Amino acid sequence: MEKLTGYFRQVHLDFHTSPIIEDICRDFDARKFVETLKRAHVNSVTVFAKCHHGMSYFNTKVGIKHPHLKIDLLGEIVEECKREDIRVVAYISVGWDNYMGERHPEWLQCDREGRLLRPKPYEPGWYTLCLNTPYVDYVKAQTKEVLENYDVDGIFFDIVFQVRPGCLCYYCRKSMKEQGLDIESEEDLEEHSLRVEHRFMKMMRDLVKSIKPEATVFFNGRIGPNLREEAEYFTHFEIESLPTAFWGYWHFPFYVRFVRTLGKPVVGMTARFHKGWGDFGGVKTIEQLEYECATMLANGALCSIGDQMHPRGKLEDAVYEIIGQVYRGVEEKEEWCRKARPITEIAIMLRKRGKRYFVYERSDYGATKILLELKYQFDVIDQEADFSKYKVLIIPDEGSISDECEDKLKDFLKRGGAVIFSHSATLSDNEFRMPGVDVEYIDTFKYRPEYIEPISPIFKLPTHKYVVYEQGLHVKPKKACEVLAKLHRPYFSRTYRTFTSHAQAPAYAELPYPAIVRSRNVIYISFPIFKAYFIHGYHVYKRIVEGCLELLMPERLVKVKAPVSMEVTLLRQDNRLVVHLVNFQPHRRGLGTEYIEEVFPLRNLELEVRTEDEPSRVYMAPQRRELEFSYEKPYTRCVVPEVKIHQMVVFEI
Ligand SMILES: [Zn+2]
Structure with a gap:
C-alpha cells in the first residue's frame, strides 16, 4: 500500500518508435530530460524498456535494441532520475510486439x-x-534482464489480454485439449483465456517479487468488473482513461469508484494529447488537464499524465509548461489528499451476465451520471463487497445476482439498508431474486412507448403522464405494496398503419400495472430508468430517482447549491473532512467530443456537510483561507466564496 504514497505527479512517457526512424535520440540529454521533469513538478515517470514495435531502448542481450539507438536510453534515464529522486518505472509492451510478431x-x-x-x-x-506461446519466455527473460541490470522502481506491463472469447492458435488448442476444455464452447474458450492471462500475471508478479520485492507491478488492459479475482497480482491499479479520446467522460467516474473499493492504491491516467495516444502536435488546454487531474484527486487517486517523447529524444517545452502548471497545483493540494479515503453513502452494484460480472455500460454510466449530478457520495461495488458501509444500494436495469448476494441483500435489508432496483435487474426465469420485493413479472411493455404518472408527493414533479422512451416491464404487486407511480398506454404504437402527429401517440388509458412500487425499504422501477437517462437525458428520470433516494435516505452527507455540472466528493483524512468541488464546464466543439477551454468561476456556493461533531475550523485549501461556519448537529454550514476548477474545503474536527 505504501509503495506509491506521495507519487501524485506521474508521467507515463510513451516512446513507440519505428525502427525506420534513424535519428532516434539524436538530441537526448539525460540531464536536460530530468531537469524538464523536475521543472514540471513530476515525481514519477514510466519510461520504455520495450515498445509496441518490439524495439528495446536499453543494452539488451535478450531482446532487439532499436537499430539506430546508440545510447542506453533506459540506463541513462534511470541513473539521472535516481540522482534527482524521481521514481522510475520500466514499461514493457507484452501483447503487441511487431518485431516478434512478424x-x-x-x-x-x-x-x-x-x-x-x-x-x-x-x-x-x-x-x-x-x-x-514460447513468446512468454522471451518477455520473462527480458523483464528479468531489466530488473537485474537497472534500478527501476516498478514494471508496467502493457496489453495483457487474450482475444475474446479465446485464442485458437496451435498452443491454445493444445493446452485446451490437455485441460479437458472444448474449443467449440464459448464458455470454455473464455475460461481458458482467463487461465492463460492469470498464469502470465502470476508468473510475472512472482518474477518481479523475487528480484525486487519493493517494486510495483501493474498489468494494463485488465481494469474491468472482474478485477477482484486477479487483484492479488497487482501492487496498485492504474485507470487508463483519456476523456477526450474514446473513453469519454463517464469511464473514469465509474471505474474509479469501483477500483478504489478493492483496497489498493489507484492512479488515474489521462494524457496531454488533444485526442488519444500518439497524437503528436495535439496538446490539451491547462483547464482541461486541470479538470482531469482534479477528478482524480477528488476520488482519492494519484495522477498520471501520458505523453510521447519525440523520436529525437527531447521532451517538448510547450507540453511540460502545461504539465508543470497543472502539477504545481497538484503539489500544493497534496497535503489534503495524502491517504485520504472517500466517504460514501450509496453503492451501485455490479451484476453478472452468465457466470461473470458485466458492465451494462449505458445503465451503469447512467446511474453514475444521475448520482454525480445529484451530488451523492457513492461507490461502485461487486457482489463480494461489504454492503454494510452503505445506506442505499442501486441495482440498475439488467443483470443477475448470485445466491450469496441474495442472502447478503436479505441481511442488508434486515439491518435497515434500502435498495432501488429497476427493470429486469435480478430477474431470473421470470422471477425477481431481489429479496423484499412483492411484485410478479408479467411481460414487457405492449406499446411503444408507454407513460409514467408519478402519484407520490416524493417526486418533485407536476402531475403529468411522462413518456418512457425505453421499453419496460409489466409487473403486478403480489401483496399490498405502495404504488408510487402508475403506467399508461398510448392510443396505439406508432406504425405505418397507426400513427398520429410527428412522434409517439399520446397517453390514452391507465394500465393495471404500476410503474414504481415500494415495499418497505425496497423500491422497484419497472423500466430501465438509468439507461434511459443516459441515452435520452430526460430530466424527469433523474427527478424520479432523486425522489426515491430522498424517501429512503432523508439525510445525506453533502448538500450544496451548485449547477448540475459541479462534481462534489467527500474524503476523510485523519481528523479532517475534505470536500472537493470540481467545476466541469465543457464546450461543444468539433464533431462530438466536448473540451474544456475556459472556466468561469462559480461564486458563493452554500455548502452543508454532515460532520457529526462541530469542527474547530473550516477553511479553503490549498489557500488556507478561513471560512465562517455555523453548526447544527449533525451538519456544518458554510458559504464557499469561489470555485474556479477545483476547490477543496476542509473541516477540521
Ligand atoms: Zn494462443
Whole structure:
C-alpha cells in the first residue's frame, strides 16, 4: 500500500518508435530530460524498456535494441532520475510486439475465424501475440534482464489480454485439449483465456517479487468488473482513461469508484494529447488537464499524465509548461489528499451476465451520471463487497445476482439498508431474486412507448403522464405494496398503419400495472430508468430517482447549491473532512467530443456537510483561507466564496 504514497505527479512517457526512424535520440540529454521533469513538478515517470514495435531502448542481450539507438536510453534515464529522486518505472509492451510478431507468426493470437491478429498488409498497426506461446519466455527473460541490470522502481506491463472469447492458435488448442476444455464452447474458450492471462500475471508478479520485492507491478488492459479475482497480482491499479479520446467522460467516474473499493492504491491516467495516444502536435488546454487531474484527486487517486517523447529524444517545452502548471497545483493540494479515503453513502452494484460480472455500460454510466449530478457520495461495488458501509444500494436495469448476494441483500435489508432496483435487474426465469420485493413479472411493455404518472408527493414533479422512451416491464404487486407511480398506454404504437402527429401517440388509458412500487425499504422501477437517462437525458428520470433516494435516505452527507455540472466528493483524512468541488464546464466543439477551454468561476456556493461533531475550523485549501461556519448537529454550514476548477474545503474536527 505504501509503495506509491506521495507519487501524485506521474508521467507515463510513451516512446513507440519505428525502427525506420534513424535519428532516434539524436538530441537526448539525460540531464536536460530530468531537469524538464523536475521543472514540471513530476515525481514519477514510466519510461520504455520495450515498445509496441518490439524495439528495446536499453543494452539488451535478450531482446532487439532499436537499430539506430546508440545510447542506453533506459540506463541513462534511470541513473539521472535516481540522482534527482524521481521514481522510475520500466514499461514493457507484452501483447503487441511487431518485431516478434512478424518473425513468429505461430506466436500470434488467432480468432475463431482462423484470422491471425495482425494488421492487414497495407494497413499500419500492431501484431498481437498470444500469452500461451514460447513468446512468454522471451518477455520473462527480458523483464528479468531489466530488473537485474537497472534500478527501476516498478514494471508496467502493457496489453495483457487474450482475444475474446479465446485464442485458437496451435498452443491454445493444445493446452485446451490437455485441460479437458472444448474449443467449440464459448464458455470454455473464455475460461481458458482467463487461465492463460492469470498464469502470465502470476508468473510475472512472482518474477518481479523475487528480484525486487519493493517494486510495483501493474498489468494494463485488465481494469474491468472482474478485477477482484486477479487483484492479488497487482501492487496498485492504474485507470487508463483519456476523456477526450474514446473513453469519454463517464469511464473514469465509474471505474474509479469501483477500483478504489478493492483496497489498493489507484492512479488515474489521462494524457496531454488533444485526442488519444500518439497524437503528436495535439496538446490539451491547462483547464482541461486541470479538470482531469482534479477528478482524480477528488476520488482519492494519484495522477498520471501520458505523453510521447519525440523520436529525437527531447521532451517538448510547450507540453511540460502545461504539465508543470497543472502539477504545481497538484503539489500544493497534496497535503489534503495524502491517504485520504472517500466517504460514501450509496453503492451501485455490479451484476453478472452468465457466470461473470458485466458492465451494462449505458445503465451503469447512467446511474453514475444521475448520482454525480445529484451530488451523492457513492461507490461502485461487486457482489463480494461489504454492503454494510452503505445506506442505499442501486441495482440498475439488467443483470443477475448470485445466491450469496441474495442472502447478503436479505441481511442488508434486515439491518435497515434500502435498495432501488429497476427493470429486469435480478430477474431470473421470470422471477425477481431481489429479496423484499412483492411484485410478479408479467411481460414487457405492449406499446411503444408507454407513460409514467408519478402519484407520490416524493417526486418533485407536476402531475403529468411522462413518456418512457425505453421499453419496460409489466409487473403486478403480489401483496399490498405502495404504488408510487402508475403506467399508461398510448392510443396505439406508432406504425405505418397507426400513427398520429410527428412522434409517439399520446397517453390514452391507465394500465393495471404500476410503474414504481415500494415495499418497505425496497423500491422497484419497472423500466430501465438509468439507461434511459443516459441515452435520452430526460430530466424527469433523474427527478424520479432523486425522489426515491430522498424517501429512503432523508439525510445525506453533502448538500450544496451548485449547477448540475459541479462534481462534489467527500474524503476523510485523519481528523479532517475534505470536500472537493470540481467545476466541469465543457464546450461543444468539433464533431462530438466536448473540451474544456475556459472556466468561469462559480461564486458563493452554500455548502452543508454532515460532520457529526462541530469542527474547530473550516477553511479553503490549498489557500488556507478561513471560512465562517455555523453548526447544527449533525451538519456544518458554510458559504464557499469561489470555485474556479477545483476547490477543496476542509473541516477540521
Ligand atoms: Zn494462443
